[in-house]
Amino acid sequence: MDANQFQQEASRTVKINWAHENGPDIAILGAIGELGSLASVLKKKQRDGKAYSHFTEHFSEEIGDILWYVVVMASRMNVTFDEWPSYKGVELDIFQSTYSLLDQIYLLHKKRGALFEIGSANQEVVNLYLETLRNLQHLAGFVEQDLSEIADKCVNKTLSYWGHDELPAAKFDSNFPEYEQLPRKFEIEFLPLKDPNTTIMRMNGVQLGDRLTDNSYEDDGYRFHDVFHIAGAGLLGWSPVFRRLLKAKRKSDSKVDEVEDGARAAIIEEAIINHIYDFARPEFLKGIRRVDLDLIKRVQRLVRGYEVSQCEPWEWQHCILEGYRIFRELKISGAGILQVDAEKRTLTLQPHPDK
Structure with missing residues (x-):
């Protein structure tokens, strides 16, 4: 991807309110934060040597994240790039180049006020942006890549995070008999028993699984955690x-039944839910509109090799946020009928008439 294309694609995904008094700080702090991550990756490489097997992947990804913030700031100031600069003639080692990048980002921070004014760049600022890109190009060379490759990966990653939640959910079981498919539209009842901390789930009047409690010394609502499986x-x-609760395992294909629907996959799903649950406490993502991308990356690493690995970051984010929205509603109401529509990718909690 050439520099001009990347600049256009990066501009499409900018959510920064430049008019806000702290708008420019989002971009500047973003670049500083990603530089810190780059330094951390470099430190781990020096400490762990060949044991750090993902160095190239992580190092190039951090370069891409810094590149995004730098290009976004340049676009704000109407600085455009036709091609990626060459780093020929630069003789810095990887450490010196990283320290030089720190200096350049610091100088960009000194231009913070100019980010409030569209088209405010003078030649000095233009040269600073070009030198910053040149340095990033130099760093990319240490992992035998260039900015065109890194920019392409960065755009794909960014767009995968800012996806479209109105698209239908995947149907991984579409080639299986209907009785081995997950339903696309259904309702689940959550109903408390005499003990308000004990809940049952029903579908079409049939109880699913055992009675559910928090399994905790405190009332933290974990008895409703099946919401996350349903989500x-x-x-x-x-x-x-x-x-498994629906008895819809794909037994017509023994390998799929063993791998995708078996005990190991179920354990991984429970591990993901527990990991996210710990991340979400104590407010259970109330008021949160975006999920930390690092969390989503960890989840995606856990499901490598499984069919769900095809899901994009935005899909995981949507699932997590919607699952917790329903979870919070159930914690308050104690009961309800959860309506699920996989075609519209929606979850809706209605009051339970028998509460």
Whole structure:
């Protein structure tokens, strides 16, 4: 991807309110933060040597993240790039180049006020941006890549995070008999028993699984955690645990039944839910509109090799945020009928008439 294309694509995904008094700080702090991550990757490489097997992947990704913020700031000041600069003649080692990048980002920070004014760049600022890109190009060379490759990966990653939640959920079981498919539109009842901290789930009047409690010394609502399995089924098209509750395992294909619907996949799903649950406490993502991309990356690493690995970061984000929205509503109401529509990718909680 050439520099001009990347600049256009990066501009499409900018959510910064430049008019806000702290708008420019988002871009500047973003670049500083990603530079810190780059330094951390470099430190780990020096400390762990060949044991750090993902160095190239992580180092190039951090270069791409810094590149995005630098190009976004340049675009704000009407600085455009036709091609990526060459780093020929630069003789810095990887450490000196990283320290030089720190100096350049610091100088960009000194131009913070200019980010409030569109088209405010003079030749000095233009040269600073070009030198910053040249330095990033130099760093990319240490992992035998260039900015065109890194820019392409950065755009794909960014667009995968800012996706479209109105698209239907995946249907990984479409080639299987209907009785081995997850339903696309269904309702689940959550109903408390005499003990308000004990809940049952029902579908079509039939109880699913055992009675649910928090399994905790405190009332933290974990008895409603099956919401996350249901959200996975409806918004990702994936939940080995919920599939087992529905007795919809794909037994017509023994390998798929063993791998995708088996115990190991179910354990991974439970591990993901517990990991996200710990991340979400204590407010359970109330008021949060974006999920930390690092969290989503960890989740994606856990599902490598499984069908759900095809889901994009935005799909995981949508599933997590919607699952927790319903979870918070259930914690307050204690009961409800959860309506799931995988075609519209929606979850809706209605009051339960029998509460």
